Amino acid sequence: MNYEEALAFIHGEQYKGMKLGLDNITKLMDLLGNPQKELKFVHIAGTNGKGSIASFINQILIKAGYKTGLFTSPYLERFNERIKINNHDIADEQLSNITAEIKDKINEMEDKPTEFEIVTAIAFQYFYEQQCDVVVLEVGLGGRFDSTNVIENPLLSIITSIGLDHQAFLGNTLAEIAFEKAGIIKKNSQAMLYPQTGEVEEVIHRIAAERNSTVNKADFSKLKRITNSIEGQVFHYKGYQDLRISLLGEHQLKNVAIAIEAIEILRDSGLSIREDDLREGLAETRWPGRFEIISHNPFFVIDGAHNQDGIHALVTNIKQLFTGRKIIGILGILKDKDYQQMIEEVSPVIDQFITVTPDNPRAIPADELASYLTKHHIAAVAAESYEAAIKLAYNEIEENDVICAFGSLYYIGEIRRVVQQGH
Structure with missing residues (x-):
């Protein structure tokens, strides 16, 4: 099986869709010999901030000398980005070999897994084969029935900011969604919680108490931003002075606070992480596609903001x-x-808006979206392609102006690629 064949298999029509429950992923991992049981995890669920928090923790652990796996979704430009070790994407050959092995196991299964379950299994097998010290593991959707939740005893479970998203699968209220996210909290374990509304916290504390687990929380009142510019941010948090990050936005400071608290829990659990590792790790963290400035003069920003909280952060920035x-x-x-x-x-x-059609079956067509905007007296024009949209945008601005592409992670990676190759 070569790389193209591996991707064609992973994205195969028979694996599309979603099946609630852990039966299929449990069966698949059994057939593989349960490699996930040999790994240590930091497990992260939530609506917003998962990827940023995962990236901060990942970079700090790498700085501390740990061979660190990172599993995230979706990807921006290339599938391999979803599975990394020490910031290096899984190689095409390794992806192909593991996919071939997993395909053989799937052939033994009566009920076939979903695409995300297959990708999760590939990641677990890869991290096991490469003998990772720690894996930073982001859920795909929800938590309780997410295929990543096949793991048993994470070093730490993190619940990030929770908002209304994917209601068709997770519930129509914040409390219902919180219940699904809190499903990653295991018995007799440590959990880290992003401070949020009372109804959300009440659900998470209740589930943690039922499982005899400890809930830790960041204290955002101890955050103090010192400087804020397009180059990044400098801030204090609790006893840490003059910490630096390149990620932009006040919401990223809150995400950093969660990451710092998480690192302290990991340190208490036996990992050796110095303050210099934390400082350098934070300063070196990059998370593409989240209010990322990909070009200057004029500024070109891409942001995967695709729900209410994400848009609020974008507007603030x-x-x-x-x-x-x-x-x-x-x-x-x-x-x-x-x-x-x-x-x-x-x-x-x-x-002014320029609308595009993301490469996704659930996308709103560009002309339909432009029509909606103009009906509400908002200046908008539809573009036939990403390249056309970029060209139109550059024609409308001068040196100090700003282009901002946002609305879905499913297309900004392609925008990023086109702009960086030269529009």
Whole structure:
């Protein structure tokens, strides 16, 4: 099996869709010899901030000398990005070999796994073969029935900020969604919680208590931002002075606070992590596609903001970093998102929209989205392709203006690739 064949197998039509429950992934891992049982995990669930928090923790652990696996989704430009060790993507050959092995095991299964279950199994097998010291593991969707939840005793479970997203699968209220996310908390374990609304915290504390687990929480009142610019942020947190990150936005400071607290719990559990490891790890963390400036003069920003909380953070960043500048927004969005609310919040800071159709069956067609915007008296034009959208945007701006592409992670990776190759 070569690389192209491996990807064709993983993305095969028979594996599309979603099946709630852990039966299939449990069976598949049994057939593989349960490699996940030989690994140590930091498990992360939540609506927003999972990837950023995972990246901070990953980089600090690497700095501390640990061989660190990282499993995230979705990818921006290339599938291999989802499975990394010490920031290096899984090689094509390794992906192909492990996929071939897993294909043989799937042939023994009566009920076939989903695509995400297959990808999860590939990651576990790879991290096991490469003898990772720690794996930072991000859930795909929810938590309780997410295939990553086949793991048994993580070093730490982290619940990030919870908002309304994927209601069709996770529930219609924050409390229902919190219940699904809290499913990653295991018996007699440590959990880390992003401070949030009372109803969410109540659910998580209840589930943790039922499982005799300890809930730790960051203290955002101890966060103090010192400087904020397009180059990054400097801040204090508790006893740590003048910490630096390149990720932009006030919400990233809160994500960092969670990461710092997580590192302290890992240190207490026996990992050797110095303050210098923490400082250097934070400063060197990169998380592409999250308010990432990919070009200057004019500025070109990409942001995977695709729900209400993400849009709120995007608007805050634009106001703080680009006030007084003309902003051209490239917008591509999926039908199952609350795009009306998102547009209502973001439109006051965008001077003109250029709409695109993300490469996803759930995408809103660009012309349909442009029509919706113009009906609400918002300047908008549809583009036939990402390249056309980028060209239109550059034609509308001058040197100090800003282009911002946002709305779905399913297309900004391609925007990133086109811009960096030269528009």
